[in-house]
Amino acid sequence: MPYFDTASAAxxxxxxxxxxxxxxxxxxxxxxxxxxxxxxxxLLLDAAREAAAEAVGCRPDELVFTPSGTHAVHSGIAGxxxxxxxxxxxxxxxxxxxxxxxxxxxxxxxxxxxxARVPVxxxxxxxxxxxxxxxxxxxxxxxxxxANHEVGTVQPVAEVAEVCAAAGVPLFVDAAQSLGWGPVxxxxxxxxxxxxxxxxxxxxxxxxxxxxxRFSPQGPADERESGRSPGFxxxxxxVAAAASLRAVRAEAEAEAARLxxxxxxxxxxxxxxxxxVEVVGDPVRRLPHLVTxxxxxxxxxTLLHELDRAGYSVSSGSSCTSSTLTPSHVLRAMGVLxxxxxxxxxxxxxxxEEVNGFLEVLPGVVAGVRAxxxxxxxxxxxxxxxxxxxxxxGLRCPQPVIELARSIxxxxxxxxxxxxxxxxxxRLDIPAWxxxxxxxxxxxxxxxxxxxxxxxxxx
Numbered sequence: 241m242p243y244f245d246t247a248s249a250a251x252x253x254x255x256x257x258x259x260x261x262x263x264x265x266x267x268x269x270x271x272x273x274x275x276x277x278x279x280x281x282x283l284l285l286d287a288a289r290e291a292a293a294e295a296v297g298c299r300p301d302e303l304v305f306t307p308s309g310t311h312a313v314h315s316g317i318a319g320x321x322x323x324x325x326x327x328x329x330x331x332x333x334x335x336x337x338x339x340x341x342x343x344x345x346x347x348x349x350x351x352x353x354x355x356a357r358v359p360v361x362x363x364x365x366x367x368x369x370x371x372x373x374x375x376x377x378x379x380x381x382x383x384x385x386x387a388n389h390e391v392g393t394v395q396p397v398a399e400v401a402e403v404c405a406a407a408g409v410p411l412f413v414d415a416a417q418s419l420g421w422g423p424v425x426x427x428x429x430x431x432x433x434x435x436x437x438x439x440x441x442x443x444x445x446x447x448x449x450x451x452x453x454r455f456s457p458q459g460p461a462d463e464r465e466s467g468r469s470p471g472f473x474x475x476x477x478x479v480a481a482a483a484s485l486r487a488v489r490a491e492a493e494a495e496a497a498r499l500x501x502x503x504x505x506x507x508x509x510x511x512x513x514x515x516x517v518e519v520v521g522d523p524v525r526r527l528p529h530l531v532t533x534x535x536x537x538x539x540x541x542t543l544l545h546e547l548d549r550a551g552y553s554v555s556s557g558s559s560c561t562s563s564t565l566t567p568s569h570v571l572r573a574m575g576v577l578x579x580x581x582x583x584x585x586x587x588x589x590x591x592x593e594e595v596n597g598f599l600e601v602l603p604g605v606v607a608g609v610r611a612x613x614x615x616x617x618x619x620x621x622x623x624x625x626x627x628x629x630x631x632x633x634g635l636r637c638p639q640p641v642i643e644l645a646r647s648i649x650x651x652x653x654x655x656x657x658x659x660x661x662x663x664x665x666x667r668l669d670i671p672a673w674x675x676x677x678x679x680x681x682x683x684x685x686x687x688x689x690x691x692x693x694x695x696x697x698x699x
Contacts, residue, residue: 242594245555246437247389247417247530247585253439256484260441260476267475272464281475288482295485296415296431297423298448304465305444305478309416309434310340312445315457315468316412316430317344320381321353323454324410328378329353334366334385334395335573338414341383342569357573363522364391364574368399375407382411386418390557390570390583391521392530394418398426410453417527419446420488421496429453435481438488439588443474444481488588495588496528502595503531506584513603518676520576530585532557534571535606536673537615537642538580546609547582550601556581567668577672578665579638580606615642623652630659633690637665641673648679648697655697656682662690670695 243251263284269277271285286300293300306312321331331348333341335357345355358370366384375382382404387394397413404411410429418424420438424431430453435444447468449455461467507519516536535543540556547554557568557578571578584598615638630647632640640661647657659670667684670693674681682694 241551241553242590242598243553244584244586244590244598245553246587247392247583248555249436249442250420250439251587252441253484253487253588255487256440256480259483260480263476263479267479270472271475284479285473285475288479291482291486292446293448295419295423295482295489296433296446296448298431298450301466302450303446303448304468305473305481306447306465306469307445307471307474308443309432309437309445311469312432312434312447313338313340313414314344314347315459316432316447316449317341317348317381317383318458319449319455319468320410320412320430320453321348322456322458324380325456327380328376330376330378330380331355332358332371332374332379332382332409334358334360334383336360336364336366336388336390336570337383337385338389338416339569341385341414345383360573362574362576363525364388364393364520364570365522365525366395366400368396368403371400372403372407375404375409379407379409382409384411384413386413386415386424387527388521388570389417390568391532391574392417392527392585393522394525394527397424397428401426401428404429417530420485421492421528422489430455435477435484438485440481440484441477444477446481491588499586499588499590500528502586502590502592503529503584505592505595506531506599507533509599510602513599514606516676517606518577518672520571520574527585529587529590530583532581532583534577534672535580535582536577536676537610537613537638537645538606539609539613539638540580540582542609542612543580543582543605546605547601550605552598552601555583555585557583567665572668575668575671577669577676579641579669580609613638613642615645623655624650625655627651627656627658629692630657632659632661632663632666634662636663637669640666641669644670644673644695645677648677648695651697653697653699656694657697658692658694660687660690660692666693667691 269281271282412430419433431448433446436442462470519533671681680696
């Protein structure tokens with residue numbers, strides 16, 4: 241069964257498994273102790289730190305291991321903000337950061353700080369100009385991911401780092417999705433990553449803090465990991481994480497070239513094989529193994545279940561696959577379609593046959609889900625009114641858009657259809673539908689129950 245969700249968690253790399261098993265016998269002792277078992281453990285920890293630091297592009301004494309990538313993000317942001325509290329309490333993040341960064345921002349706001357979100361373009365990319373305009377004299381820290389976790393767009397970290405450095409503001413980089421493919425370029429100040437994203441074991445994160453960056457660890461601390469990550473380290477997992485990072489880096493160039501060809505095939509053929517589909521993210525500046533697309537008139541959760549039944553494990557940023565029934569903050573910030581969203585992220589070793597099999601199955605699965613939802617193209621008919629209001633209250637994605645598609649032919653060209661919906665997803669997906677189908681989105685207005693979205697027919 242092909243596993244196509246390595247952006248969530250990559251399969252354990254053989255080198256990680258080998259290193260983990262070996263270090264279970266040698267790395268069980270306390271590396272802070274001076275007896276021989278402790279010294280052996282310390283040698284393993286130091287070697288792992290040197291290997292990880294080389295891959296990150298920092299000094300070994302700038303890098304610490306944490307219990308997870310999320311822990312690295314939270315402690316890195318909190319420590320940097322605390323270290324620069326005299327500058328101010330203003331935090332800058334991109335609108336498409338990972339939820340761990342946004343949760344850290346929420347905690348900062350709850351403590352009395354302020355946060356500004358830098359917008360992105362339709363490909364999901366932030367810009368140096370956007371950061372430059374958002375910096376203030378009280379900005380203590382700026383955050384920018386190296387590559388987006390949902391759509392794969394690579395961010396201009398080097399350019400943003402230059403802008404931040406000119407303003408004297410440190411830049412924190414979440415490199416979880418990209419570190420296995422190569423170091424993060426540019427003058428970043430802090431960096432976090434997670435081992436299970438590149439094929440290491442879960443439960444190991446990295447936090448790098450450059451020398452000269454003001455940093456004040458928050459919470460209780462001890463003598464371990466420079467006081468930045470207290471507690472006894474899971475040394476076998478740390479060793480396995482460092483060994484697998486070195487191994488995937490050695491394979492990265494060749495594997496990236498091979499997977500990029502397969503992802504390009506998916507990008508091209510999905511657009512041809514599946515009607516009413518939007519492939520999102522930057523087609524060029526992107527991770528080599530990841531592609532995301534959204535299908536009109538499709539319930540995302542049902543689509544993923546059907547693909548799973550067909551033997552393919554994929555994920556989604558669609559609101560319809562979460563319990564919150566709210567649009568993905570990434571897709572919302574990009575202004576692209578969220579319904580029927582599928583993220584395919586290929587693990588190392590994926591074959592052309594596996595990708596071709598997925599492409600053969602996908603059109604039928606999408607058509608089947610659409611048929612179940614009654615989303616077939618309506619028969620052409622004569623318009624019946626200059627304007628029409630459709631009550632879609634209580635209907636969840638993608639039904640409000642399906643109702644709009646069914647109704648647009650009931651008004652003449654230049655006529656309007658207003659969809660009344662209480663599903664927040666409609667705020668994103670109705671404008672995206674208009675863009676895809678060539679109609680004009682006229683805006684929204686509040687109603688006592690729900691929101692009215694108005695569309696003008698153009699074709």
